[in-house]
Amino acid sequence: MESKKLWVDRFWLVVKYALIAFATAFLIRAFLLIPVPVEGNSMEGTLKQGDMVVIEKISPIQRFDVVVFQLPDGSTYIKRVIGLPGESVKYVNDQLYIDDEPVDEDFLVKNRSNDHESASYTNDFDLESLLGVEKLGKDSYFVIGDNRRASKDSRSFGPISGEAILGNARFVYYPLTHIRLI
Helix, strand or coil, rough: HHHHHHHHHHHHHHHHHHHHHHHHHHHHHHHHHHEEECHHHHCCCCCCCCEEEEEEECCCCCCCCEEEEEEECCEEEEEEECCCCCCEEECCCCCCEEECEECCCCCHHHHHCCCCCCCCCCCEEEHHHHHHCCCCCCCCEEEEEHHHHCCCCCCHHCEEEEHEEEEEEEEEEHHHCCCCCC
C-alpha cells in the first residue's frame, strides 16, 4: 500500500512539472521567441527562402536590425532597418547617408561582390523624392531588403510604424545547415 501511494505521488509530481514546463514553453514561444518562415529572396545574402528565423519582441529597434513587420493589408515582410524616427535617409552613388553623414553597410559586402552588374547596387533616392518629406516621422522606420534589386520595401510602400513591427529576427534555426545568429 505504501509503495502504491509513493508511485501515485511521484506520478502527480511529474504531471505537475510537465504542465509547468509546457506552460513556460508556450509563454516563451507566444511572447518572447516566435518562429517565422522567410519567404522570397529580398534578404538574400543574409537570409534564404525557406529559412526559419526566431524573432523576439523585447529589444528596442536599432539601425541595421532585421525586423519582421506586417503591413495594413496583412502581408508580412522581413527587412533591415535603415532609417530611424526623425532621421533623413538618402542614397547617393551606392552610399547610405543618414542626416547627411555617410554610414557604412558592412553587411552588404558579400551581396555587392556577388553582383556582376556595373550599375549601382542601391539606386539613388532621398526621402523628399520618395515621400515628399525631409525626415521620417516620430514613429516611422525606413526598411530595405539586403537584395536591393529584388526587394519590395520602404522605397515602394513607404516607412513602417513601430506598431507594425512584430519583432527583431535574432537567429536562423532551420534548416540545420543554416543555423546562425543574424
